[in-house]
Amino acid sequence: EPLRLPRTHRGLQVLQRLRDEAHRFSLAHQRSRRRGRVRASVLDTVPGIGPRRKQALWQRFGSLEEMRAASVEELAAVAGMNRAVAEKVHAALHAVIQ
Numbered sequence: 001e002p003l004r005l006p007r008t009h010r011g012l013q014v015l016q017r018l019r020d021e022a023h024r025f026s027l028a029h030q031r032s033r034r035r036g037r038v039r040a041s042v043l044d045t046v047p048g049i050g051p052r053r054k055q056a057l058w059q060r061f062g063s064l065e066e067m068r069a070a071s072v073e074e075l076a077a078v079a080g081m082n083r084a085v086a087e088k089v090h091a092a093l094h095a096v097i098q
Contacts, residue, residue, distance in 0.1 A: 046092045048085040056080050057089070068093045 005012040041064060043054050060078045061067045067075070067089070075086035 042092055043089065046088050048088060053080050053085070064093065
């Protein structure tokens with residue numbers, strides 16, 4: 001049987017704040033984990049790939065598998081990329097042991 005408390009009841013307000021804080025903490029933790037996964041990749045080892053190019057590659061391809069399947073021309077077509085850096089990315093992605 002649920003216990004119904006008026007909205008102005010102090011006990012209900014404390015429980016709501018506790019719930020809200022637990023939810024905020026959980027979301028912050030999940031976001032930090034997600035950011036960490038995306039941030040660490042083989043792209044970090046490629047000279048000439050900074051945060052902007054890395055973000056553009058992730059937005060265009062979505063995964064390392066898609067980047068690996070792309071040709072040098074497809075990599076070079078990404079905003080901010082040039083052929084020389086695309087060749088380095090292509091080589092780095094194919095040097096990784098699958």
